[in-house]
Amino acid sequence: MNLVRQLSLVAIALQVMSLWTAEPPTYRIEFGSNLSQRAIISKKEFDALINASPVLKSFHETDETSTISIPVDASAKMVRKLLDQVANPALNISLGKKTYSNQELTEITNLASFLNIQPLLTACIKEWSKRLASPKNLQRAVDDKWIKNLPLNQDIKSLIAQEIFNSHLLSYKCIKILIDKDQNVNDSSYETSVRYSPDGRQIASGSGDNTVKIWDAATGNLLKKLTGHTQYVSSVRYSPDGKQIASGAEAIKIWEAATGNLLHTLTEHTYWVNSVDYSPDGKRIVSGSNDRTIKIWDAGTGNPLNTLRGHADKVLSVAYSPDGKQIVSGSDDHTINIWDAATGNLLHTLKGHTYPVNSVAYSPDGKHIVSGSGDRTIKIWDAGTGNPLMTLKGHTGTVWSVAYSPDGKQIVSGSNDRTIKIWDAATGDLFKPSMGHAGAVWSVTYSPDGKQIASGSHDGTIKIWQSAWTGAIDFDSVLSRMIFKHRNNLKLTTEQLDDIKRRAHIQAGDEEI
Numbered sequence: 001m002n003l004v005r006q007l008s009l010v011a012i013a014l015q016v017m018s019l020w021t022a023e024p025p026t027y028r029i030e031f032g033s034n035l036s037q038r039a040i041i042s043k044k045e046f047d048a049l050i051n052a053s054p055v056l057k058s059f060h061e062t063d064e065t066s067t068i069s070i071p072v073d074a075s076a077k078m079v080r081k082l083l084d085q086v087a088n089p090a091l092n093i094s095l096g097k098k099t100y101s102n103q104e105l106t107e108i109t110n111l112a113s114f115l116n117i118q119p120l121l122t123a124c125i126k127e128w129s130k131r132l133a134s135p136k137n138l139q140r141a142v143d144d145k146w147i148k149n150l151p152l153n154q155d156i157k158s159l160i161a162q163e164i165f166n167s168h169l170l171s172y173k174c175i176k177i178l179i180d181k182d183q184n185v186n187d188s189s190y191e192t193s194v195r196y197s198p199d200g201r202q203i204a205s206g207s208g209d210n211t212v213k214i215w216d217a218a219t220g221n222l223l224k225k226l227t228g229h230t231q232y233v234s235s236v237r238y239s240p241d242g243k244q245i246a247s248g249a250e251a252i253k254i255w256e257a258a259t260g261n262l263l264h265t266l267t268e269h270t271y272w273v274n275s276v277d278y279s280p281d282g283k284r285i286v287s288g289s290n291d292r293t294i295k296i297w298d299a300g301t302g303n304p305l306n307t308l309r310g311h312a313d314k315v316l317s318v319a320y321s322p323d324g325k326q327i328v329s330g331s332d333d334h335t336i337n338i339w340d341a342a343t344g345n346l347l348h349t350l351k352g353h354t355y356p357v358n359s360v361a362y363s364p365d366g367k368h369i370v371s372g373s374g375d376r377t378i379k380i381w382d383a384g385t386g387n388p389l390m391t392l393k394g395h396t397g398t399v400w401s402v403a404y405s406p407d408g409k410q411i412v413s414g415s416n417d418r419t420i421k422i423w424d425a426a427t428g429d430l431f432k433p434s435m436g437h438a439g440a441v442w443s444v445t446y447s448p449d450g451k452q453i454a455s456g457s458h459d460g461t462i463k464i465w466q467s468a469w470t471g472a473i474d475f476d477s478v479l480s481r482m483i484f485k486h487r488n489n490l491k492l493t494t495e496q497l498d499d500i501k502r503r504a505h506i507q508a509g510d511e512e513i
Helices: 003-021 043-052 054-062 076-086 102-115 118-133 135-143 154-166 475-485 494-503
Strands: 027-031 037-041 067-070 183-186 191-196 202-207 212-216 222-226 235-238 244-248 252-256 262-266 273-278 284-289 293-298 304-309 315-320 326-331 335-340 346-351 357-362 368-373 377-382 388-393 399-404 410-415 419-424 430-436 441-446 452-457 461-466
Touching: 027 043, 027 076, 037 043, 037 076, 043 054, 043 067, 043 076, 054 102, 067 102, 076 102, 076 118, 102 118, 102 154, 118 154, 191 235, 191 452, 191 461, 202 235, 202 244, 202 452, 202 461, 212 244, 235 273, 244 273, 252 284, 284 315, 293 315, 293 326, 326 357, 326 368, 335 357, 335 368, 368 399, 368 410, 377 399, 377 410, 410 441, 410 452, 419 441, 419 452, 475 494
Parallel strands: 027 067, 191 441, 273 315, 315 357, 357 399, 399 441
Antiparallel strands: 027 037, 183 461, 191 202, 202 212, 212 222, 235 244, 244 252, 252 262, 273 284, 284 293, 293 304, 315 326, 326 335, 335 346, 357 368, 368 377, 377 388, 399 410, 410 419, 419 430, 441 452, 452 461
16 A cells, blocks of 8 residues: 555544544524623524524524524523523413513513514513503603603514504594504695605605695605795696606696706696696696686697586596596586596586595596595495495595505595595495594505505695505504593693693594593
């Protein structure tokens, strides 16, 4: 046997011996905001935590480390409690039987939230809702400078608030405003009209300060303010390609969306313009006015093309059908008219509302029309025959605005009662709870993808909401409503009571709760 072969056999033998005598890996966990705390854990605990947490499991599949890192502020005691919980394969969590302090509950909630351990997180949220919703704890909520200082993220607070609502610890009448999450765009003037751009990235609003504003839909930042109107702007619409914005006020103005430059001013109406809309191909604009007429315009040149007459009073709302062949209009004369867009001939007059029809819209498939009225109802009509199909009741004030979701499954409405309601378009069922503003809701609209709703209000804000009721309720509002409900049993200063009312969106003249 030559020397090279001998050396090779020795090397192989040494490798085998090293593998045979290698120590098993040491499993560690590091935690804290800067991962400054460390502990050795068993393989069973390591595997249990990896398997319980989708976050850790996904990470471990790509990086098979023997160390688990959890950048969450928590004590060693609560990390040990966490390991004890997940080591139980059934995850039979029952926090209510344990004696966790609020601080300990905060820590384990944050751990469960970061690790996305749903059974444990659900148990934490239920325990929080029991503690916070108990009347005997409400005084502490006030004395401790509000629960808002609880070191939990806003999503968890929203889930806690939803649990409070779902467990009927707070009655529906006590919650007028259940905010979904997203933006609250503040302005000094009231917002009469809102509309998303076709790509969903921007929102145009017509304002009481005589301007058209363009907002970033994701951040809520004001991008542009278009000036030129001499009266409040009652209606705004993007062109289908997103390149233009039409606005209605004392006249109609057409703006270049990218630059904000004024392209045309249309002055053929003799009184106020309440509503404008683009045809689906973007070549036409329709407008409704206090002069009782509807006009059709060339969107490129601004030239008037046709005038439709048939209403006995102000035309409050107009809209093109999805195929562009028809126009629907709602009027102060309590009626809805359907027109042939090409000829201007009146096709149907829809009667059923007992007060002015403030808003009309087509369903995405063009088969139905929805209308909102001063009689506090919403009606759904057959667009082909004009026959009434359904009446939706639930608002306690004038319905100012209605819109279909892009998939046609929902209808959103805004009312003088300060609420926004979402309805099932097929059954008319009301999705609860409602959302709302501190003032009348003048305008509501869906984002192009249907995931969000924007609303403009007399309170000077535009709010953006999730259209699906997936459970984000404004935490502060729910707890504030509950504290206000029990105010007579609490030691509240005048300043605290005023703060409660503000946080709970309670206005002078609201019904007693």
